Each structure stands twice: as structure tokens, then as C-alpha cells.
Amino acid sequence: MSNHTGKWAGKAEAYAETFALLCAQLVDPLLDALAPTAGSRLLDVGTGTGSVARAARDRGCQVVAVDPEADMLAMAVQAVPGVEFIEDGLPGLDRVTGPFDAITANCVLNQLAEPQASVRRLTQLLSPDGRLAISTWPEVHPLQQLWNDVVAQAGAEVPSGAARSAAATGFERSLDGVSGLLSAAGVQLERVWAYEFVHRVDPQLWWSGPSRGVAWIGQVYRAQSPAKADAMERAYQRLSAAYLAADGMLHLPATAILAVGGRSA
Template sequence: MIETDATAAFDAAERAMWAGRTEAYAGSFGRLCAYPVPALLDAAGVGEGTRVLDVGTGTGTAALAAGERGALVRAVDADPGMVAEARRRGVAAEVAVLPELPFPDGEFDAVVGNFVLNHVGRPRAALAELRRVLRPGGRIAVTLWGARRGAGQELLGQACAAGGAVPPSYLPRLDPDEDFTRTPEGLAGMLTEAGFGGAEADELAWAHRAGVEEWWGGVAAGVGNVGLVVTSQDAETVVRIRREYERLSAVYADGEGLLALPHVALLASATA
């Protein structure tokens, strides 16, 4: 699909949302998003000598894990701050924004994208571009936050609602024409639609363990949509949200000083 005003606005809102939040992301949601990386790399067939592209690398977690397997890794991210941090950690990363990548056709044996399709205004065009840079027979694997959410995923949103938060108008909103069914079947179908073969998808479920302050710290710094909601409120509303968060989070206490927050995500893979 061609770019529309709605997709351009979505991409611009995403760029603004992540700008300057690398450290806050790394200290909060970054650990959450690291969980599926081993399964993601397995699904893409990443091993010794595999030429891998990690798209939407963030702080470089998947790229580093691929490198530890002996893969030859390149990485891209749309946010310069994320790229700088990935480079600091030793990743060969550069700034690039889907659906346009600075690589020739068939450059890679495997492409991985860990929670990146949630953040692009044209997910189908993004998948077509990822297929372009894969060699014939190369593997793609992607993770995505799906329609089914774990109970712990809802915690911060519930605290916002209970605290009387009003979502701001500038939250990223995907063009309905670009949206897709966020189920295993829907994600696998979109990979097939993009020209991949043998698409498979399933759900991953896990309990993310984080401290009360750690889990609050990301949203307090404006990370993610829920972070934009929190940081757009007046001071009194933020106090109410925090109070509700502490009340609601008590049910997830693991008895060892942490919260055990159930999460669900999608993992899909296919062949170019």
C-alpha cells in the first residue's frame, strides 16, 4: 500500500514517542521484550555463519544474542538514540526506517524483527521489504503484541482508567486500512500475503518479573502508548494513577519483592 496521511502521521507519532527514551526503555520494557529472543532466533534458523538482519533492533538485544551464536549480524532501527546504544554495546547498527532498507536484494539468510511490526505505519510494505532483502529460502521470524493480552499486560492501562486519565489526541493510531487481525492466524496470513511460504505462528506466554518501581519507571518516562497517556496528565491525575497502580499491582506480588506479570505475544516465522 502507498503511504497516506494517516500512515505518515502514525510513523511521525512513533518517531516522536521514542525520541530521547532509550535509557528509560532499556531500564523497563527492554527486559520484557528480551524474553522471546531465543525462540525468535530459533524460528529464523540463526546459527554459526548465518547472515542476519535485526530490524528494529532497539538497544541491540536480539542482534547481540545472534552474534553469540556465531551469526554475522547487521541491525537497523528508526531511532538514532537506540542505534547509538546498540553500537555502544558492539552491534553493527545504523538508522533506517521501514519500509525502506539500505541493503541489496537477497543480502541476508535470516531477518528477525522483535516487536517491530507494532510500530510501523505500513506493516505489509514492511514485510515486503524484509522479503526483498532475504535470499531465496531465507527465513524470517517476527514477534508482535497480539489481540490476546496477559492479565499483567493490562495492569498499567487499568491503573490509568481507574485514576481518571484521558488519552491524548496524539497517540499513534494505525490507519484501519493497514490493520490486520492480531492473532496467530492473522499474522501468519499476512506473511503469506507478503509472498512468504510455510508461514507458522503461535502464542508465547510468560510471567515477566519486575520491581514495582521498575515497571512504573518506563511509563513515568513516557515509554510506549501507556507512557504517553501517563505523561500527558496533570500532576493530580498522575498521583491518582500511581496510587491505583500500587493498589492493583499487589495481586501480582511474587512474595520475593517483585511483580509476576503475565504476558502474551505472537511469534511467527516463514520462508522467502
């Protein structure tokens, strides 16, 4: 059974062109931390348009990839041959048969209605020596702060369904919060760390994510009156200029939380 919120429904193309490029920057750090050997059985959960699945396949893994959104999967199936794709989601993953040597969930933990039950399910799908690697975004980091400032300067209201508090996401978005969530769900942690990088992106392309309803900022944008939505776009033009570099791209500093571990005894 999947208990997903449906907020990614119909967003595959807009996601692939925008925020997927941000999440893709975490693929190599996650897979490097797992270091799966060729032939390992790897499950990629919340695969979206398939970035992790592709990279894991290219490292010689036998990849099963799942997502509850049919249009995400349809894109992934086209883009990433050689991977078994299954329409399914956490916390149930009823259509998935373990065990797996490795499990990845890139930028998925903060999307889940039941994060603890979901991670527990992932640990059940691991082989006794299997390991999982996850990534998520902290509560505040510069790239997110830009969106927070856009919302504040436009005087936009955050709808209750888009709340980012610990109460809303089910865990605190910090190194301690992620460690606590994973440990309580049966993960023997090896490492939890902050991964810092710079996201280089065309300013118009980056705005085309929220304006098409993608991610948290897209949810907020879509909930506004036309006047407030215009105010958000104007605030973005003003505020993003601070990150514009000589190459015409925004250079947005970003931080992700990454974690890797195995099953608790």
C-alpha cells in the same frame, strides 16, 4: 526511507532499563525458531538497544542491525561490538543491502505506520531460502490488562495517537491477524504461535518505564494532566499489588505472538 512515528526518540536509556527486559524474553524463542547456522547473514530490524543483535552475534551470525532512532543505535553500538549498525527504518530500509539468510523484528510490527509495506520490504531482503521471525503483542493479555486497568481506574484519556485498535495498527493483534498480515505481504508461514511466559520485575522499576514515557502506557501517562498522572500512579500501586510475589517482585503473566516463515514462491 523510514516512516517511523518518533515515539521512541530520546527513550533509549529508559527503554533499556525497563521494557527492553520484557522484549528480551522473546529473543531466544525467536532465534531458536530460525536456528541460524554460524556464518549466516542476519538482519535485525528495529534493533533498539540491541538484544537480538547481541544474541545472534553470539550464535555466530554476521549481524546487520537497523533502527531509525539515533539514541537507540548509539546505545547499541556501545553495548554490542561486532555488529554493523545502520540508522534506517521501515518501510524503506534504503541503506540496507540484502540478501539475508535470516531477518528478525522483535516487538517492532506493532510500531510501524505501514506494517504491510514493511513486511513486504523484509521479504525482498531475504535470500530465496531465507527466513524471517517476528514477535508482537496481542491486543489483550494479562500484562497489558494491568495497564488498561490503570488507565480505566484513573479515568485517564487515551490520546488518539496511542490508539491500539486494528485500524490504528494496520492489523488485528491476534494469531489470525498476524497470519493474515504476513501472508498478504508475501510470507510463506511455517508457524505462528502464542508464547506465554512470566515477566518478573521490581514494581518501582516497572513503573519507571511509563513515568519516563516508554511504550503505549508511557505515551498515555505523558498525555495526562498532573492530577490524572498522579491518579495513574496510584492505580498502578493498588493494582500491581495483586502480582506481588514473596520475592518482592511482580510476577506478570504475559503472552506474545511469534511467527516464522520464508518467502512465498
